Amino acid sequence: MHVSMADEAYCIGLPQASESYLRGDKIIDVAKKCGAQAIHPGYGFLSENAEFAEECLKNSLIFLGPSPSAIRNMGVKSTSKDIMSRAGVPVVPGYHGQNQDVEFLKDKASEIGFPLMIKAVRGGGGKGMRIARKSDEFLAALESAKTESLRAFGDDVVLLEKFIESPRHVEVQVFGDAHGNTVHLFERDCSVQRRHQKVIEQAPGPHIDHELRMRLGETGVRAAQAVGYVGAGTVEFIYDPSDRSFYFMEMNTRLQVEHPVTEMITGVDLVEWQLRVGSGEALPLKQAELKLNGASIEARVYAESLTSEGNFMPAAGKLYSLGLPSGDATSLNLRIESGVAAGDDVSVHYDPMIAKVVVWGPDQESAFVAMSSALAGFNIVGVENNVSFLRRLVEIQDLVDGKVNTDFIPEHKQSLLPRPPCLSSLAKAALGYVLHHESESVRTLRLNENPNNPFIAVPNFRVNSNFTETLKTKCGGTSHVINVTKGENGWYTMDVDSKASFSFMGSAKQAENGFTDITATSPEGSEKSRLFFMGQKIYVFEKNSEYVVEVEPKTKSPDTLYDGASGGTVCPMPGVIDKVFVKAGDDVAAGDRLAVMISMKMEHVITAATAGKVESVLVAPGQNVIKGAPVIKLQENS
16 A cells, blocks of 8 residues: 555565565665655664664664664663663663573572563564563573564563563653753553553543653653653553552654554644654644643554454455445544555565554543444455454443553453354345345346346246245354245345244445445344455444354355364464474374464464374474464374
């Protein structure tokens, strides 16, 4: 999408980030070729790379971010915590030194106490971060954190910190200029996370009163001033609501993914400020001129699946169609920010985020109502995604009430797990399927333009009998048989699994981007849903849920429908195999590590589901694999 919108576009290498977006020399070369005066580093890849910022300056290019020294000082967590401590900014107890000897770190961990957080000193975005809750978990967590950190940041140095139970993640947006001015633009709450990565962001933070807000903001400004900060930055704190204390966690020396919520409550265009400050101007507003207005929420739409056990698995694939929330596209209360469009592929090489849905309301409750409505209208066909999960998430009353912490998602796991559709929803999906095929029949029959053809005027017309059809379907792993009968005056009866019968009068209307809007009317009233037909799959989007129904082709034997891979262990997602720990002939127990794969820049351990003997290993390090690819062939113990 960005390439299609740009006035000029240049290829900088292969899809792998190491061959393109992490190649600062290529980016600087393009900037010089096209006559650019400045480089905006975005919020990933080289955005917090001091060496890249230095190279920009050496080549007379403005780096739209802080100075290399500020990036370096705040980018290494151990260094930044030392600077913050000397500046009077509270820090979490822990070890931030350079000694990385495993036994030394193990001893330090015992001194600090468990639970313990292991963090890559150059980390960010949840990468290179692990929690060891007991001493016997420490070594495995340390190895995993170091491996992931080395791959993501080229450095495996870690720090250790006391892990504070049930904290909130509260961050302060700061901005400085080259004239000695520094301001804060209030706080954001980013406590609702999965895999240490943010899912929901709110501004302002719930239950943050004026006194605490000013204390947070002033501390954030003090942190920025300690390193002579120029540009947009975010100071992240761990906040303990029990005693209203907070501790410095890290500073992101760049614009954050979630910056739109700050823009929504302040009316400030932070990117414009970056350009102005980068050009040498003073900040457009002083602290006293910055006002907080209303509440804003951002939800991150990811390409990922949520398993029935509550695990999040990155996904990759094609985005066949995309339906966006209806309404005034110029509304100031809704922003949809995305880098992909219908027809694009979500690649395993980059972060799996598809879009950001951002809303504003006069207060927090109204903002959540707006978010619920926006997500209901955000319809994705193709790649697996978390929209359905987000819809369930924003309906949880504790979230609306601001009762959040960094364990919010695990604590509400049962309310967030995928839910099967009710039988009436399946009946309406079957109604949509029949109506769709009726309209397709009419379209095909009209090709002969015979005005006397009765099947055009009355689709599924029958003499002396009613039209009937049996649909054998599968939804969420469960099979269903739906018998559809067309009665008089446009009424249809759907019998689902011989358990329940529903009667609807239905109508279908073509919508944008290939979607079909279905209205199902019964004596109880009318209900609308949006469907997308792709092969034998029906993507169903209802007011309170969404799901996919697969219809068995009439030419396929029921016995062979939905055959899947069997035996052994399979890859839970697409990615690249990094390590293999077993070989043919090895005995493994349930839970033993078999391999490590990298997907969406994150490390995932593949474990044995059952005990047995490895007959053969079917993958190798460096191998690209698809979701469901077999890892080993296992002879299970009897």
